[in-house]
Amino acid sequence: MTRKRIRDIRNEELIKATIVAVHRHGYGVVTMADIAREAGASAASINYYFGSKEGLMEATMRYLLCKLQAAMITGYSGASTPTERLYVVMDANFSDQLFTVEQCSIWMQFWASAPYSPHLARLHRVNRSRVRSHFRAELRHLLPADGVETARQALQNYMDGAWLQAALSDQQLDPAQARSAARRVVDLVLS
Numbered sequence: 001m002t003r004k005r006i007r008d009i010r011n012e013e014l015i016k017a018t019i020v021a022v023h024r025h026g027y028g029v030v031t032m033a034d035i036a037r038e039a040g041a042s043a044a045s046i047n048y049y050f051g052s053k054e055g056l057m058e059a060t061m062r063y064l065l066c067k068l069q070a071a072m073i074t075g076y077s078g079a080s081t082p083t084e085r086l087y088v089v090m091d092a093n094f095s096d097q098l099f100t101v102e103q104c105s106i107w108m109q110f111w112a113s114a115p116y117s118p119h120l121a122r123l124h125r126v127n128r129s130r131v132r133s134h135f136r137a138e139l140r141h142l143l144p145a146d147g148v149e150t151a152r153q154a155l156q157n158y159m160d161g162a163w164l165q166a167a168l169s170d171q172q173l174d175p176a177q178a179r180s181a182a183r184r185v186v187d188l189v190l191s
Contacts (some may be wrong), residue, residue, distance in 0.1 A: 011049055011059065014039050018060045023102040026058075027109035058119045060111050064103060065127060071095040072134075082141040083190065086155075089134045090182035093159050100173040104166035131156060142190055151189045158185045 022030050024038075032043035032053055039046075050056040053112030075088030093099070114124040135152040143151055162182070166173050 010045075012063070014041065014046055014049060014056065015060045015063045017041075018056055019102050019106050021103040022060075022109060027106070027113055032056075034064070036166065049154050054117060054119065057110065057117075058123070061120060064107060065123065067095070067098045068092055068127075071098065082138040083186070084137045086135070086142075086186050086190075087183050089131070089138075090155070090159065090186060092176050093180045094162070094178040094182055096175045099166065099173055099178055101146065101166060101169050101171075101173055104163045104169075108164055108167040131159075154189050156187065158182070 008018040014035070018030075018035050021035045021143050025031075032046050035056070036043045036046055046056055046057065048054075050059055071092035072088060075091055079085045079088045110120055111124055114120040128172060135155055136148060139148045139151050159182070163180060166178075
């Protein structure tokens with residue numbers, strides 16, 4: 001087992017503080033001082049680790065994307081059919097480690113800001129492309145060719161809508177319930 005470096009621990013603390021601060025204040029108006037206050041740090045230390053607010057925001061988005069990727073890898077290890085792999089894609093997006101009000105909130109705010117930031121726009125394109133690819137790969141085995149794209153759009157739009165509603169929620173989320181609902185949507189799309 002490798003030990004975490006102090007820098008890595010501090011980066012993660014600052015990223016977690018960013019998630020809370022952006023949820024609380026909003027992406028467009030949150031300041032380095034807000035994030036620093038949440039982290040019990042100074043704005044100068046954030047600059048030291050990330051270079052700028054945009055650097056911190058990009059690192060935060062990468063952190064969330066890594067959580068999504070880890071959930072996908074874990075899920076794929078136990079999936080053997082196209083339907084099971086579709087469930088994995090949905091389950092990963094509603095994993096316990098990712099599907100929280102704060103993280104859904106920052107995720108939605110980041111993507112809304114992506115067209116105005118080249119770095120976030122690139123992350124957005126890569127993520128959307130990856131999700132499309134995962135869905136298409138499995139749907140091709142389950143549906144006629146002329147139904148694949150409609151089914152993919154329905155599943156992707158369901159996930160986006162569920163995340164948007166979660167970001168606006170004033171209650172704690174139930175990831176297990178969200179995964180169950182998402183699997184029912186997969187079943188409906190396939191039927």
